[in-house]
Structures are given as structure tokens and as C-alpha cells.
Amino acid sequence: MNATSVRPRELLAVDVGNSSLKWTRCTYDDAMNCRRLADIQRVNTDPQSLAAWQASLPNEVPMFVASVNRLADSQLVTNQHTRQLRNRDFPLQIYVKYPDRVGADRLAAATAAARLKQPQQTAICIDAGSAVTVDLISAEGHFEGGAILPGFGTMAKSLAANTSLLPQLSPQDVTELQSSLGKCTETAIASGVHWGVIGGCYSLCRQYVAQVAPTPCQLFVTGGDAFS
Structure with a gap:
């Protein structure tokens, strides 16, 4: 050496x-x-x-x-x-109402996206797990906030827990969907949950891109259900 x-x-x-x-x-x-x-x-x-x-x-x-x-x-x-x-450990400016309440998972993902994105471009970071977060990082690398929605498993559990007849589906039932057109109760639930999560993310991304236009925007996806 x-x-x-x-x-x-x-x-x-x-x-x-x-x-x-x-x-x-x-x-x-x-x-x-x-x-x-x-x-x-x-x-x-x-x-x-x-x-x-x-x-x-x-x-x-x-x-x-x-x-x-x-x-x-x-x-x-x-x-x-x-x-x-803690939130102060992440090298980000956090532009939300309560910066100290933002989850460490969101800030860790945003920090990675801010470092990996191209200079002078914005970024959207989707972290898909029990909850799905869709967050915006500015061209300057600042955390601008975002949205939180139920993940695949959480949404499926909520339907089973809050209705008397709808069954509980496994994560595989939801993520390994064969068709969006459900032919029984189980596949109808799977389709609703699967496309509900994906559609929510897609809609949010479109709105964020419109807000930052004409600045280019990159997409980063992570989390346990990122490739479901």
C-alpha cells in the first residue's frame, strides 16, 4: 500500500x-x-x-x-x-410543511435520486412497499413533497378487513395478474388493487411532470414491490 x-x-x-x-x-x-x-x-x-x-x-x-x-x-x-x-442527517433541503415528520425512507430514496439524476433535471422517486410514496425532487436536488397511497398488500388487506364477503388475497394474486378483466371475485379484486396502485402512480407522475415543465424529469423506482 x-x-x-x-x-x-x-x-x-x-x-x-x-x-x-x-x-x-x-x-x-x-x-x-x-x-x-x-x-x-x-x-x-x-x-x-x-x-x-x-x-x-x-x-x-x-x-x-x-x-x-x-x-x-x-x-x-x-x-x-x-x-x-434522522432527517437532519440527509443532505437535502426539505420543502414541506413539517420537515421533521417526513419518513426516513422517503428521504433516503430522495437523497439517492438527487445524487443519481442528471444535473438541472427534476426527478420523481416511487418507493413501493406496504405504502407507496411518489415524491418530487427539484432540479436543485431539494425534496418538494409528494403523495402516499396504500401498497398492493395493504389495499388488498383493507378490502378484506372492511367488507363481509370479499376474500383476502395473497401478494402473488395481486402482483401476478394475468388480465385486467376479472372473471371472478378474486381476479376482480386483484385487478382493482393492481391497477389502482399503478394507475395512481401514473396519474401522480403525469401531474408532477406538468408542474415542472419544461424541465426534463427522470423517474426512479425502488422498494419491495418496485417490479411487481
Whole structure:
């Protein structure tokens, strides 16, 4: 190793959502250039799964956590190597009514989109999970707010929970839709949920693009249901 080379340091990047925890190992340097070392892995957020996952982690590697799950937060064992990310940790100007209430998941996704987008272009970031967020990032890289709607699973559960005859569908029933024209109750629900979420995202994107026109706008999609 020569005098000018610096060994990258390692960290664990953790995203705690409402239904699952996603994590991976990364390296970073003094310029905060980050590189992923492994595939993103998923862990359920029940107490047993969280405990088993934490027991498998190396204690000496710093862990950065962005979470929207308060129950899971209370079960995570923290130490001097764990940092819970707050809104002030994200390098964004947050132009909404209550900046301190914006979820860390939305800000983490917006930070990535702001860094990846082309200069002088706006960006839309869709994060699809239990909830789906559709947010706008300005050409200057500022978080401008957005919309929150139910995800595929949440919408399907809501129909089953709030009606007496409609059945509960599995996530696969909704995301592996064969046709928009339902031929039975189950496929009609699947079509409504599937295209309700996608149609909502599409409509919001069109409205955002119209608001920022003629500035070009890029689209970024992430989350557990991003490619459903």
C-alpha cells in the first residue's frame, strides 16, 4: 500500500420498513463514495427474526439504520456502532410543511435520486412497499413533497378487513395478474388493487411532470414491490 491509498471502511446499511427489513454491506471512503459489497438481503420484522439476524452481525462494523417501524425499532439492540438516521442527517433541503415528520425512507430514496439524476433535471422517486410514496425532487436536488397511497398488500388487506364477503388475497394474486378483466371475485379484486396502485402512480407522475415543465424529469423506482 502506498502513502496515498486509503483502505475503504465498511458499514451495514439497514432499511426497516413496515413488513420487512432490508440490509447490505457497503464500503465508503472519506469522500463518502459508497460501494455495495453484497446483494440486498431481506429479514422479517417479527421479534424472533430480528433477534436471529442481529446475533449474526459483526459487532465492530458500524450500522446505519433508516426506519419507519417503531415496533421494530424498540426490538433492535443498539450499541455504540449503531446510528439511527434522522432527517437532519440527509443532505437535502426539505420543502414541506413539517420537515421533521417526513419518513426516513422517503428521504433516503430522495437523497439517492438527487445524487443519481442528471444535473438541472427534476426527478420523481416511487418507493413501493406496504405504502407507496411518489415524491418530487427539484432540479436543485431539494425534496418538494409528494403523495402516499396504500401498497398492493395493504389495499388488498383493507378490502378484506372492511367488507363481509370479499376474500383476502395473497401478494402473488395481486402482483401476478394475468388480465385486467376479472372473471371472478378474486381476479376482480386483484385487478382493482393492481391497477389502482399503478394507475395512481401514473396519474401522480403525469401531474408532477406538468408542474415542472419544461424541465426534463427522470423517474426512479425502488422498494419491495418496485417490479411487481
